[in-house]
Structure formats: C-alpha cells, structure tokens
Amino acid sequence: MVEESVFYPQKTDTQKIETDNMRIKSSVEATLGFSEKWDAREAGREVAESAIQNLTEPPNFFLLFSTIHYEKYGGFKNFLDGVWDVLPKGTPLIGGTVAGFMNNYGVYAQGATALAVSCPDMDVAIGYGKNTKRNPKEAVMHSVNMIKNDLKSSPHNNRFLFNFVSGTSVMQIPGQGNKKVVDSGFMSKFVMLAFGMSQYLFQKGFGREDEIFEEIIKKLPKYYMLLGASMDDYKAIKNYQFFNNNIFTNSVVNIGISTDLNFDVCTTHGMTETDKKFEITKLSRNKHIIHKINNKPAVAELLRLLDWPEGFLTEKTMMHRILYYPISLRRHGRDVPAVMAGILKESIITPCALDDGEVTVLTVSGKNLIQAMSKNLDFFKEMQPEFGLFSTCITIFETLGYKTNILRDELLRYFNEKPFLMFFSPGEGTYSPAKNITYANMSFNTVIFGHNQNMVM
Numbered sequence: 001m002v003e004e005s006v007f008y009p010q011k012t013d014t015q016k017i018e019t020d021n022m023r024i025k026s027s028v029e030a031t032l033g034f035s036e037k038w039d040a041r042e043a044g045r046e047v048a049e050s051a052i053q054n055l056t057e058p059p060n061f062f063l064l065f066s067t068i069h070y071e072k073y074g075g076f077k078n079f080l081d082g083v084w085d086v087l088p089k090g091t092p093l094i095g096g097t098v099a100g101f102m103n104n105y106g107v108y109a110q111g112a113t114a115l116a117v118s119c120p121d122m123d124v125a126i127g128y129g130k131n132t133k134r135n136p137k138e139a140v141m142h143s144v145n146m147i148k149n150d151l152k153s154s155p156h157n158n159r160f161l162f163n164f165v166s167g168t169s170v171m172q173i174p175g176q177g178n179k180k181v182v183d184s185g186f187m188s189k190f191v192m193l194a195f196g197m198s199q200y201l202f203q204k205g206f207g208r209e210d211e212i213f214e215e216i217i218k219k220l221p222k223y224y225m226l227l228g229a230s231m232d233d234y235k236a237i238k239n240y241q242f243f244n245n246n247i248f249t250n251s252v253v254n255i256g257i258s259t260d261l262n263f264d265v266c267t268t269h270g271m272t273e274t275d276k277k278f279e280i281t282k283l284s285r286n287k288h289i290i291h292k293i294n295n296k297p298a299v300a301e302l303l304r305l306l307d308w309p310e311g312f313l314t315e316k317t318m319m320h321r322i323l324y325y326p327i328s329l330r331r332h333g334r335d336v337p338a339v340m341a342g343i344l345k346e347s348i349i350t351p352c353a354l355d356d357g358e359v360t361v362l363t364v365s366g367k368n369l370i371q372a373m374s375k376n377l378d379f380f381k382e383m384q385p386e387f388g389l390f391s392t393c394i395t396i397f398e399t400l401g402y403k404t405n406i407l408r409d410e411l412l413r414y415f416n417e418k419p420f421l422m423f424f425s426p427g428e429g430t431y432s433p434a435k436n437i438t439y440a441n442m443s444f445n446t447v448i449f450g451h452n453q454n455m456v457m
Helices: 013-022 040-052 076-086 136-151 185-202 209-219 298-306 318-324 366-378 394-415
Strands: 029-035 061-066 093-097 101-103 106-108 112-118 122-130 158-166 224-230 241-243 246-248 251-259 262-269 272-283 289-293 327-331 334-338 342-344 347-349 357-363 384-393 420-425 429-432 436-439 443-451
Touching: 029 040, 040 061, 040 076, 040 112, 061 076, 061 251, 061 420, 076 246, 093 122, 093 158, 093 251, 101 394, 106 394, 112 384, 112 420, 122 136, 122 241, 122 246, 136 209, 136 251, 158 209, 158 262, 209 224, 209 429, 209 436, 224 262, 224 384, 224 420, 224 443, 241 251, 262 366, 262 429, 272 298, 289 298, 298 347, 318 394, 366 394, 366 443, 384 394, 394 420, 429 443
Parallel strands: 061 093, 158 224, 384 420
Antiparallel strands: 029 112, 061 112, 093 241, 101 106, 101 420, 122 251, 158 251, 224 429, 241 246, 262 443, 272 289, 272 357, 289 347, 327 334, 327 357, 342 347, 384 443, 429 436
C-alpha cells in the first residue's frame, strides 16, 4: 500500500499572530480517534485519521487502545500498519488491548480509540521493558532508563509518567480451562504447585503490576504517575502492548511527559467498610493466596462471616456475588481495597501481594461507584481541563452495565467538549510525590492536564 502523507495547513502571518495570542490561554491541541470497524487495517486507519484530522501540528504523542477482537479480524500487525498509514513518522505511540473504553462519543466493548496531543510546551519520551511476569525489576530498569535518557535535558518543570503493564494471563487448568473457582482439592494443589513455575517459565499468572508500579516509583519519585493494565475481553488469556509499530506481550510500556502545563492525579473508589473483620493467619509464599483466616480454612470462614451457605460461590455466581464484597487488604502498611479474584478449594486468590493481619470486608453499590466518580472530578474543580486520561477497574464496567453512561454524562459536563479517554483495566493506581502511591480495585484513577493558576508543582 502506498503511504499517505498527512497535510498540516501552513499558517499565514496574521494567523500566526492570532495563534500566539491564543496561546496565552491555551497552547494545547488534544483530539480523540475512534473506530468501530471490524477489519483491523481499516480500523487502524480510521482511528488515526479521526484523531489527527483536526490538529494543525503533528502530535507530540499518540495513545492507542483497542479491544482484543482485532486479533481475529486481520491481526494487530494489520491494525498498527493501518495506524501508520496515516500517523506521521516518528510520532511516539504506546498503548495496548483493553476490555473496553469510554470517550466523548460513548461507551464501547469493541473497537479502537486514541488520544493525540500537540503542544509546544512539552517534551515526550517512551520506554518499554519485557518479561514483566518473569523479572519485573529488569523490565522496569530498561523502560525507566529510556525515559530518563530522553528527558534528561528537557527544560520543563512538571513531570508525568503513564505506565501500561501486561495484565493477568491465567494458566489454563488441564481438563478445566480457565476457571475462577476450582472445587477439586487435588487440582487446587496442582495449581498452587504450578503457579511459580508457570509464572517464570511461561509467563502465565498475575500481571505483577503492583510490584512494577512500586519499582518505577522508586526510580522516578518526583514524577506524577498513572497506572493501567492490559487485558482481553474478561477471559484473562492473552493481552498485547503497543510500542510504536511493535506488538509486545508480557511487557510494560511507558510514556514520560515533561511540560509547563498543570496536571494532577487522583484515585477514588466507591467502597465502604462493614463491621465484618477477620485476621489473615496463613498466606502462600508469593502472598497472593489466603489459606487461612482466623486460623480456619479461608473460604469456609469467609462464608460464615458473610452468612452465605456452603457452596454459595460457584463458577456461575462468583463474579456476580464477590464483586460487591471486596476486602481491604494491607500492603506495606497501607490499605489496598481489592476484589477476591478466585477460589482454589479452601483458599482465596487476591490480585496483588498482601500482608497478613487484620482485614475488613467492604461493600460497594452502583450508587456508590457513581458518587466516587463525582468525588474524583471534584478534586479537579479548579482545573481548566485540556484533556484527561482515566484508568478504571474492569469490575466497574461489569457492575454498572448500561448505567456506565451516567459516568460519561458526568465527564461530558466537566470536560465541556475537551477530550477524555477512559479505559477499563484489571489493575490501576496513581502516584504523586505529595499523596504517595495508591493501588486499588473498583477504583477510578485520573490524570487531567490543563490550567490552574493556584497550582504549585
């Protein structure tokens, strides 16, 4: 296919003066790309064309997200080839597969979307690290060094880093496939024994995004950060990360931004404490599996505490019941609200590593989730937004269903035609030097760039 060039209209002298005057208020051009086409190549072209057609300058960066469907409808090589048919050469691009997304146009479980930003007061660097499930520290070192090297001479004061990590990829259980509830004692023991080997040899297992996030913060403590994780369509079998024209698996991709724009990050969730508490008294070596609570088999004791009958949590009921009863775990001395991810006979699987000690059972409702979104935006009420990026828990997408549009209505009112992009993720969090790290399930995690005369960074 013949490569098409992108035409950015040249400004007349009068237009340049007018543009310079406008930059007193805003020097940012931010646009959204979107496609629902099924063919991968066509979708790639459309998402890039729709994103950059309203820019007057080439974009500083291009964030690209898609659902897993394009793997079967042309493949991700064709998808990225379509993007690069249109996107100017050399544009920094990162992204990957997500379970769904929301933007100014709607809420989608199939398709592709992008955020393109052009700003003269901005320097950008992208990085990547491979084998995140096998060796997260080595992956972080590689990606962080790329960011550091490319931004070390940037004159701008405010630093931000978006981290997008390969999420959980579940090991297929022989004869049973991908299950969240394993009733067999023998098979549960097999899974526990195989867990570490699978993680290292085949890179099947938890995404370790919490460990990766903590390691990145150690390396770049002065950066504000947003964390998201890559996924497929809820099955947690495979996921992909994009880096320029490359397609990765089991990797972290990052974009570092140095700018004079104002921005901030915020995490909120809709979970509230109940009066039900228990002690974690036995953990697996990797600290992802709760074997005993209150010195009793974990599942039976949890059912007793919640007044649920034996056998209540099955493959069919698990996600529709346990989603509404997350637990407030402890990790390095801080609370981490987390959804219980699965059951191995009498043991409970958690998505992040945790400490032993006291745990509080939480509860959540659709109403509380919507209020959490309002609280999140209230944090930015002094900001005149230019664009926003949201990493939001996939369980919120599943819990709210069609009511997810209520969240979009709130965002439309706040952004007032400025672009926003929310992707649904299996692992999310934020960090700022002032507020430190947050990592939570069932949460909204936000970065908004704009103008705030009262903000000192």
